[in-house]
Amino acid sequence: MARLLVVHHTPSPATQELLEAALAGAGDEAIEGVEVVVRPALVASAVETMKADGYLLGTPANIGYISGALKHYFDTVYYPCLEATRGRPFAAYVHGNLDSGGAVRAIESITKGLQWRAVAPVLTVSGAPDRAARDAVYELAATLAATVSSG
Numbered sequence: 621m622a623r624l625l626v627v628h629h630t631p632s633p634a635t636q637e638l639l640e641a642a643l644a645g646a647g648d649e650a651i652e653g654v655e656v657v658v659r660p661a662l663v664a665s666a667v668e669t670m671k672a673d674g675y676l677l678g679t680p681a682n683i684g685y686i687s688g689a690l691k692h693y694f695d696t697v698y699y700p701c702l703e704a705t706r707g708r709p710f711a712a713y714v715h716g717n718l719d720s721g722g723a724v725r726a727i728e729s730i731t732k733g734l735q736w737r738a739v740a741p742v743l744t745v746s747g748a749p750d751r752a753a754r755d756a757v758y759e760l761a762a763t764l765a766a767t768v769s770s771g
């Protein structure tokens with residue numbers, strides 16, 4: 621069975637809402653044959669990353685960048701996983717309250733280095749997530765899961 625690894629940093633109710641929307645989308649009943657593995661970014665490992673077929677990343681914007689937790693994840697897996705994960709699909713969402721631009725650029729730059737393949741542009745949500753934001757995260761995760769399912 622194909623495996624989707626969700627790597628997230630979720631420090632608040634707003635980010636929890638987005639994570640729940642993402643997990644609902646990844647588990648959309650129309651998508652078959654995908655096991656979803658969920659890991660906080662501070663504990664996700666290189667082995668889990670190698671064993672997955674695609675990646676969903678979720679982070680707040682912190683001080684103009686991705687969270688330290690997601691940065692720690694990339695620092696942990698980058699070189700160990702560079703060869704094994706090249707070309708695999710990913711998607712990402714960023715929650716911020718002001719300006720998520722630096723976080724988006726960081727994800728784009730790091731995943732370009734890894735040569736992961738974006739299934740959609742990095743999604744940004746500002747402020748309290750509304751229905752449209754939750755739906756957008758759901759669709760993003762469902763699109764990624766469908767891509768992982770089809771190999």
Ligand SMILES: Cc1cc2nc3c(=O)[nH]c(=O)nc-3n(C[C@H](O)[C@H](O)[C@H](O)COP(=O)(O)O)c2cc1C
Binds near residue numbers: 632
């Ligand atoms: C130390 C710190 C730095 C932050 N830096 C940014 C930032 O650069 N840009 C931004 O849009 N939001 C920033 N935020 C807001 C967080 O992105 C936001 O708190 C997080 O997404 C959770 O959302 P919530 O606080 O509305 O629950 C920062 C928050 C903290 C605690």
